[in-house]
Amino acid sequence: MHPVDLIIKKRDGAALSAAEIQMFVDGVSQGSWPDYQVSAMLMALFIRGMSDEETSALTLAMAASGRPLDLTGLPGVKVDKHSTGGVGDTTTLVLAPLVAACGVQVVKMSGRGLGFTGGTIDKLESIPGFQAAIDEERALQLARANGLVIMAQTDNLTPADKKLYALRDVTGTVDSIPLIAASIMSKKIAAGADAIVLDVKCGSGAFMKDLASARQLAQTMVRIGKHTGRVVTAVISSMDQPLGCQIGNTLEVAEAIQVLKGRQGGDLLDICLILGAEMLVAGGAAADTGTARIRLGQALADGSGLDKLRALIEGQQGDSRVVDDPLRLPQPSCRRTWAAPRSGYLTAMDTAGLGHVFVALGGGRLSKSDSIDVTAGLVMQARLGQNIVAGEPLVCLQGQNQAKVDQAHDALEALFTIETEAKPVRPLILDVIR
Ligand code: URA
Ligand code: CA
Numbered sequence: 001m002h003p004v005d006l007i008i009k010k011r012d013g014a015a016l017s018a019a020e021i022q023m024f025v026d027g028v029s030q031g032s033w034p035d036y037q038v039s040a041m042l043m044a045l046f047i048r049g050m051s052d053e054e055t056s057a058l059t060l061a062m063a064a065s066g067r068p069l070d071l072t073g074l075p076g077v078k079v080d081k082h083s084t085g086g087v088g089d090t091t092t093l094v095l096a097p098l099v100a101a102c103g104v105q106v107v108k109m110s111g112r113g114l115g116f117t118g119g120t121i122d123k124l125e126s127i128p129g130f131q132a133a134i135d136e137e138r139a140l141q142l143a144r145a146n147g148l149v150i151m152a153q154t155d156n157l158t159p160a161d162k163k164l165y166a167l168r169d170v171t172g173t174v175d176s177i178p179l180i181a182a183s184i185m186s187k188k189i190a191a192g193a194d195a196i197v198l199d200v201k202c203g204s205g206a207f208m209k210d211l212a213s214a215r216q217l218a219q220t221m222v223r224i225g226k227h228t229g230r231v232v233t234a235v236i237s238s239m240d241q242p243l244g245c246q247i248g249n250t251l252e253v254a255e256a257i258q259v260l261k262g263r264q265g266g267d268l269l270d271i272c273l274i275l276g277a278e279m280l281v282a283g284g285a286a287a288d289t290g291t292a293r294i295r296l297g298q299a300l301a302d303g304s305g306l307d308k309l310r311a312l313i314e315g316q317q318g319d320s321r322v323v324d325d326p327l328r329l330p331q332p333s334c335r336r337t338w339a340a341p342r343s344g345y346l347t348a349m350d351t352a353g354l355g356h357v358f359v360a361l362g363g364g365r366l367s368k369s370d371s372i373d374v375t376a377g378l379v380m381q382a383r384l385g386q387n388i389v390a391g392e393p394l395v396c397l398q399g400q401n402q403a404k405v406d407q408a409h410d411a412l413e414a415l416f417t418i419e420t421e422a423k424p425v426r427p428l429i430l431d432v433i434r
């Protein structure tokens with residue numbers, strides 16, 4: 001069949017077979033389909049939607065399009081975790097060491113930040129010396145030694161996804177639930193996961209702004225898991241405000257260390273315990289989530305989670321002394337505080353807007369090749385629902401560039417809603433789908 005015939009078939013509303021989807025993905029990977037035909041197919045898929053069978057076939061074809069990570073040499077269930085992306089989402093840096101300390105191996109591929117969401121690899125690379133670009137052989141060695149590796153996604157993991165994502169970005173076809181679901185799941189499957197715990201973010205700082213679409217994305221990914229033989233659990237959590245108190249690369253490393261030292265509770269720790277419990281059950285280290293929560297609590301209390309973070313940093317050539325002395329992380333040369341312009345209740349935050357401020361400070365990237373200021377970021381002093389007094393510091397900005405810090409300062413007022421009446425704040429966990 002010619003590409004145009006497949007495009008017409010989908011355009012007219014018929015479902016494509018697994019073999020036809022494989023032809024499309026092969027055409028993308030091998031470059032035999034020109035961009036205009038790939039783009040036309042993406043638009044047909046976007047407008048017509050995809051069945052579970054089509055979405056699963058697309059996932060598997062994309063997962064096999066490059067060089068998958070082969071973890072079959074490691075014993076036990078390989079459990080991965082994925083966040084759909086948020087602001088101040090420091091989860092992996094706390095969660096992965098805690099889970100590893102409880103005996104579940106974590107071999108995780110993460111990305112760099114792009115757009116308003118941060119990336120775990122950028123955060124880890126803000127630790128002096130840390131090496132995220134490691135090969136499969138070294139990853140397996142580290143997994144055997146420490147039970148924990150966090151590595152940069154290799155360029156050839158899922159080339160079809162990379163190509164499709166770039167075209168979706170410029171053809172108005174990013175916001176398609178089946179295309180997003182297949183994109184995420186293909187990378188997790190290619191990275192060797194047997195079981196996947198998804199953190200689907202919902203709210204002003206997330207891709208999915210409302211609960212209905214977050215739930216649809218979560219359900220689609222859980223169903224892909226069923227079709228492809230992977231155990232998938234999805235937790236839907238609120239991104240109405242930044243998850244942790246700090247947004248930034250060195251800032252989030254420092255905050256993760258505080259949490260692992262047992263010095264900071266709140267939403268960041270809570271979500272790590274909830275996702276971690278799902279990971280321990282999926283990995284066979286606990287019979288149920290209640291038992292798993294107790295094990296994770298022990299790993300926090302006895303410092304074994306913190307020790308795992310130290311071992312992770314050391315194993316990947318980073319300066320692990322930052323764990324005991326976070327001032328060894330690169331420090332900003334400029335700081336400025338933004339104070340509450342009036343008194344009242346903090347009823348809403350434009351969380352994506354805070355992510356854009358982080359990017360404008362120099363902490364994130366507008367294009368993949370941008371270099372970043374690892375010290376740039378925001379320290380938040382208030383949570384939603386809090387009663388605020390005019391003149392109180394609400395955000396501390398930091399970075400290496402005073403002009404950017406000053407500009408960011410002036411952008412903040414538009415991002416906070418302070419009202420005389422309190423409004424209810426949604427709970428952190430909005431749903432769990434198994
Ligand atoms: N994240 C991905 O990896 N892919 C998408 O399509 C959207 C978000
Ligand atoms: Ca991410």
